[in-house]
Amino acid sequence: MGTLEGRVALITGAGRGIGREEALFFAKEGAKVVVNDPGVEIDGTGGDGAVAHSVVEEIVAAGGQAVANLDDVTDWHGAERMVATAVETFGDLHVVVNNAGIERVRSLVATSEEEFDAVIAVHLKGSFAVSRFAARHWREQYDLGARVDRSLVNTASGSGLLNPLPLHTSYAAAKAGIAAMTTVHALELGGYGVRVNCLSPSMARTRLTMEVPGMSERPAPGAFDPFHPAASAPVAAYLAAAGCPLTGQVLTVRGGDVMVNKGWSPGPRVAKEGLWTVGELAAELERLPYDDPFDRLAQALGGALGGEGRERIRAMIDAALAEHG
Ligand SMILES: NC(=O)c1ccc[n+]([C@@H]2O[C@H](COP(=O)([O-])OP(=O)(O)OC[C@H]3O[C@@H](n4cnc5c(N)ncnc54)[C@H](O)[C@@H]3O)[C@@H](O)[C@H]2O)c1
Numbered sequence: 215m216g217t218l219e220g221r222v223a224l225i226t227g228a229g230r231g232i233g234r235e236e237a238l239f240f241a242k243e244g245a246k247v248v249v250n251d252p253g254v255e256i257d258g259t260g261g262d263g264a265v266a267h268s269v270v271e272e273i274v275a276a277g278g279q280a281v282a283n284l285d286d287v288t289d290w291h292g293a294e295r296m297v298a299t300a301v302e303t304f305g306d307l308h309v310v311v312n313n314a315g316i317e318r319v320r321s322l323v324a325t326s327e328e329e330f331d332a333v334i335a336v337h338l339k340g341s342f343a344v345s346r347f348a349a350r351h352w353r354e355q356y357d358l359g360a361r362v363d364r365s366l367v368n369t370a371s372g373s374g375l376l377n378p379l380p381l382h383t384s385y386a387a388a389k390a391g392i393a394a395m396t397t398v399h400a401l402e403l404g405g406y407g408v409r410v411n412c413l414s415p416s417m418a419r420t421r422l423t424m425e426v427p428g429m430s431e432r433p434a435p436g437a438f439d440p441f442h443p444a445a446s447a448p449v450a451a452y453l454a455a456a457g458c459p460l461t462g463q464v465l466t467v468r469g470g471d472v473m474v475n476k477g478w479s480p481g482p483r484v485a486k487e488g489l490w491t492v493g494e495l496a497a498e499l500e501r502l503p504y505d506d507p508f509d510r511l512a513q514a515l516g517g518a519l520g521g522e523g524r525e526r527i528r529a530m531i532d533a534a535l536a537e538h539g
């Protein structure tokens with residue numbers, strides 16, 4: 215028996231990349247899956263219904279159960295319809311994986327209002343809207359007496375949580391917001407048996423990451439592929455399974471590595487009885503140790519910030535700004 219036998223799962227953006235792998239894995243583990251995806255381009259424009267339908271066909275051909283939904287997560291009524299599709303087709307909804315995502319790689323000075331709004335809409339508003347309608351259904355069911363394990367799995371990113379990536383103003387802001395919502399929703403929804411966690415995939419080979427250096431390299435035949443987009447699927451399934459004890463957690467997944475993230479947390483402090491003068495603050499605050507965003511980026515790229523590291527990273531940022539200015 216699969217680990218998700220009898221579970222009904224709605225996965226947004228399940229037509230491609232990480233979401234597609236999650237849908238296939240969930241179905242193999244026995245879940246009935248709503249494959250949501252309007253099949254848009256990387257920047258969120260356009261649309262192609264065949265994207266979601268082909269994943270459904272793949273699941274059904276392998277003996278699983280799935281239904282396509284082509285709604286856009288940024289559409290309030292679309293979010294409501296996705297939840298309704300699960301309940302009407304399969305009788306209930308146990309799991310939501312908020313995975314849909316787009317990207318607009320732009321520097322702060324070049325980002326337009328439309329670009330910022332589009333990225334925030336898909337990641338942040340989309341996760342909020344789908345969670346909101348699912349949570350309403352779950353609260354109603356709880357009030358009617360149902361005592362069922364429900365699971366919400368959000369999708370964040372190292373960009374926004376661990377390392378600042380240049381050209382990611384809107385994406386990083388949205389992803390940090392999703393991690394913050396995860397902890398708020400874990401507290402709010404726990405009373406109706408809903409656990410809320412968040413995945414933070416890292417270096418998964420999809421169309422969003424094809425330009426990341428080294429990403430197009432393939433492992434030798436038969437060797438483990440740490441960049442395969444399927445890496446997140448078993449972690450999402452673990453979080454989705456009835457009986458998983460985790461809630462309010464953000465897990466980074468890179469290949470076979472799964473890491474528990476520690477969020478913003480209290481650090482060194484200075485204190486005084488009464489108001490500081492600016493001069494006093496300068497004297498006290500400047501003695502404290504600080505995180506260096508250059509060092510965070512260097513670590514994310516796989517090394518520590520050595521002697522010439524800062525200059526190398528500065529040059530990399532300048533080149534990226536020149537390209538996407
Ligand atoms: N690939 C990585 O290494 C990586 C790293 C960190 C986070 N992520 C996150 O993982 C998620 C999946 O990304 P991916 O790399 O598989 O990208 P992808 O482009 O391969 O897949 C994303 C899917 O989301 C769909 N989508 C876009 N807008 C939508 C909308 N408004 N409503 C419903 N569906 C929509 C797209 O049509 C697409 O099929 C995203 O949230 C992304 O930010 C990916």
